[in-house]
Amino acid sequence: MTQPKAPTAKxxxxRWWRQxxxxxxxxxxxxxxxxxxxLSEKVxxxxxxxxxxxxxxxxxxxPIEMAYHTDTRERAIDLFSEYRVWDTEENTxxxxYVNICEKSLNIIADRGINAHVSPTVWQAMCDKALSGISNQKIEDSLGELLAEIGQLLRQYYRLEDDPTGNELSDTVVHLK
Known part of the structure; x- marks a missing residue:
């Protein structure tokens, strides 16, 4: 006889009903x-x-089938993998990830840039953007967040000229 799966803290x-x-x-x-x-231009x-x-x-x-067991942080990590954001030459x-229903924003950074930026910095950036989003300044808040992330990357991975171009698309992905 199998035991029912014990619920975990997450x-x-x-959350499932909200979805x-x-x-x-x-x-x-x-x-x-x-x-x-x-927003794609801001990226x-x-x-x-x-x-x-x-x-x-x-x-x-x-996704409804995931909503009971998966929170937005786990979903962001799954999408980080699915869209191969981790697959950049220098792990940068x-x-x-923005989830409209949950009013949640997550930043998932690869190990290259994460080695330079503390979790508290990422969290402060998320909190600032979420504050703007809650004040109905969604586009502006996301634009400012993207600019701040660009500044961080310039600080640690500066390039005068980027001859290799993009490794990932700049187009915003909207999952309905």
Whole structure:
């Protein structure tokens, strides 16, 4: 006889219900094609002058089948792998993951840049962006965050000229 799986600290029935009841068109109207294009331009700007890569994913809600057992941090780590943000030459990929339903923002940084930046710096950047997002300044807050990440990458991986170009797409990924 098998035992039922014991719930873990991260298991959440309320998180699952939030995903089930989430209505994207009520919460993600701000993410128009024009906003996506402007944010993609901000990613491109954030990548100038260094050898790092920045990748932005905005997701309406966690996939229902994952929502009970998976929080947004784990989802961000999964997407970091799925979109191969870790697969940069100098391990300088950074994923910015926004989950609209959970009002959550996570930064997942590869080991190259993470060796230079403390977790408290990443958390402060997330907190600042989330503060702006909660004040309905979503696009501006994400743009400022991307610029700050670009500054960090320039500080540690400066390049006068980037002859090799992009390793990852600058286009914002919107998972519905």
């Amino acid at each position: 298991d959440s029935l309320s 089930v009841l989430f209505v994207p068109m009520l919460h993600s109207r701000w993410l128009t094609p024009a906003v996506k294009a402007r 491109t700007a954030a990548e100038r002058g260094h050898r790092g890569e920045v990748f932005l994913i905005i997701e309406n809600h966690l 990929g950074i994923l910015v």
